[in-house]
Amino acid sequence: MKNKILAFALVVMALLPSCEKYTDITPTGAVILNSTQDYYRLVSFPNRAYVTLNFQYLVDDQWMKESNVIGLNKNINIINFTFDEQTDRVSLLSSSNLYDRAYFYINRWNTIISGIEFTDGEQRIKDLAKAEAKILRAFDHFILVNVYAKAYDPATAATDGGICIMDKYDLEAKPKKSTVEEVYRFIQKDIDEALPFLQENPAGPYHPNVAFGYALKAKVHLFKREIAQAKEAALKSLSYKDEIFDLVDYSRRGGPTSVPVIAPNNPEILSYMYMTGYNEMNFGFNYVISPELRNLFGNNDARFNLFFVNNTASFVDLGTGAAYYNIRFNQFFYGTVGLKTTEVHLMLAECYARENNFTDAIAILNKLRAKRILSGTVNLDVPATRQATMELIVNERRKELLFGFHRFFDLKRLNNEPDYAKTLTRTYPLVSTAVPRQTYTLAPNSRLYIIPFPLNAMKLNPNLRLNTDEKLPF
Template identity: 65%
Template sequence: MRSYLKLIFCLPVLLSLSCKKYIDIVPKGAAVIETTQQFYEMVSMPNRGYPINNFQYLSDDQYMKESNVIGINKTVDIINFTFDDTDIRTNLLKGSSMYNQSYAYINRWNMIISLVDNSTGDNAMKLLAKSEAKVHRAFDHFLLVNVYAKAYDPATAATDGGICIMDKFDLEAQPVKSTVQQVYDFIQKDLDEAIPNLQATPIDVYHPSLAYAWALKAKVHLFKREFTQAKEAAMKSLSYNDKIFDMVAYTAQGGPNTVAVIAPNNPEVLSYTHMTGYNEMNFAYQYVISPELKTLFGSNDARYNLFFNSTNATWLDIGAGTAFWNMAYTKYFYSTVGLKTTEVYLMLAECYARENNLTEAVATLNKIRAKRITSGTVNLPVPATVKEAMAQVIAERRKELLFGFNRFFDLKRYNLEPDYSKTIVRIFPVVNKTVPQQTYTLPPNSRMYIIPFPQDVMMKNPRLRLNTDETVPF
């Protein structure tokens, strides 16, 4: 092998976790990664996808069409939608795109972090590439621990089962499962090491900016209930980007059918990641919002009026009170998984509420509402109690942070606090009268909020086992 690094980067092979670390013979058509510039370019990955299909219906925001439930053999979706904790979910979760893709991305970031120093190029760019990759690595570990483990609880995080931390480029690794506390410590360490070396304005929107990294740091602190640090990080993020897309003015212009807002032209988006891929919202008829969420929007909210349809019988049950996203991504780019400035404002509002600064909490919410509510009551009143202010924050989070992970994650973290926990109640079916209507409930302490590791991963790694009391089917 030559004295400098020669790495063959063949993405499909890499993602299958079957290629070797090093190779001397360059296959025809393969790309040789040997310069710092090439490693830096690897940070940019426009079509990252994090599928939510293992847990999307464990939420009070999403809903299913009745014909997709009634008379259908049990699936993960149906089990989750009916909150059926009697079934062994691991029997159905033989594999998981969410799990596999997240760790494949982590392996990509680890390759950059581990190998870029041996490449040919500028040292400053090497440091930048490593720092940007650490932000992405922190994001992926954050998603994984919040899907497959218990929400962060300061009292138990040190002993709660977490996920496997992958901190180096090793395609054959079988790591030991870390605790929730260890995973969060790792995430924070990556962010703290990366932030001093990042740019305010990277070369493109797929490289993490300072605004994004500070926003992610704020989210990590918020989930740990470290509200002072979360507030400081949120304010730091907003110092780099505080733009809110004006949907009120957009409505007056005629909305997406008149003026297209495509990626990366939405100024409030801080990171471009997806549930499935770049064009996912073209298929968003699959994402039906619940009657509860539809009612929460009211009649004068541009977030609903610009984008949702409640009258197409093909994709929803007329009379059920539901609606589905009905706007092509080429007309309006909606960020489902990535962070955006409005989430930073919402985190800041929550921090103000938590510290009993109710005036600032509501003023921060109203900055968002001024760009969302087209008529009627725009400004929320200042409530009398922290609990009332938090109810306002939670309601705005539900309307602003649609689809993706946010509501699922929020339910998990709020369920650890008696003041904000929620038992979800679902009465189903509403329209179909041929089967008995039933009431389904999901209590705050349900094990269903912790998604089991997929079978194929546990079979390959005997040291990885469930964070619930469910049976491993092998």
């Protein structure tokens, strides 16, 4: 048994130095894990990052400054922004921070799940550590399958190419690629095994709590269109944590420049994780919203008025109608890639709409809007149809769940349903006359929505191949 403990300790010693720049605490020396508490503490991983650069412009909500597109050689951002299906994007994706980091985290969770059983300590702590590691392992597989594979479609998931499932620590493994259905089955098994052991108030903010667990369960069921199960899980999550931060009152108090709200003080956050790091929202050029989304906000929405700027030329072209996020991370913590209570409220609203309970669906939207809309019409009327109700819900999701994965994942999953599919159109440039203005379109079934696996991963694992019909350069 001691040999197994030593083996896992050496694994963790290898993991820790490589994640220095992604943690708040820099390791000062080798760490030997030989107790149950050591493994439990390993679950906490501050500053966990999920970089979205490979696909952030494949949506209708983000925008690029014209000087970053016109006259430049095509990079992956320009290809995605112009919805270009002809240029070879596969060769440009030699590596991927998102792909590498997600599997790095999965290996960390696998180390905990496998290694903790060989330690001396309370079984209660072992069960808790394994549960927390499993819910995070489920989250990371969920992210990967929704980036690199087709969105879950009940009619085709059993044959659609997915990702490699990693259920144990093995740096030399060359696993086969599972189907989308198999990946979702694995995710749901991890979630269901974890939920009975998760705590309402865990040891620290980087330990997942039970509200996060049920929120993730709701999201997975919703993406599979298992509406009754999604509704039940969303209600369960909200029974533990349902706060909505009042931005209307916050505006009256002066907003982020007068009353900073750092990460621990935002009551909506269910999981502390980031796109690039805890200071990510400092980089305005990465967080430019499109004229379409800016118009959707209108002029009386605190979500826009508090956080965005559209009247300076720092990161946007004046005259386009685009705007950029302009609040420093230490003034307001804005959750992006993680889960938060408002997403759970909106998932519940969608469940009600899909069950034709339009009254309760709109009641949730109005509850949210009461803490978002500064003046004018706050309460929405109840539509007569499911499609009209869903449109209102999707619009609120676009305004509430900015950046990260949210709009990209929503477009992918909703494009599988004819009633909600959307052909994206982008007219560009809007100001410059250096090149002709064009209208670019992205069809709901475009292969661009399935991001290619990075070349370095496919070269290492011959069992891993693209989920699209694009050609490999080797």
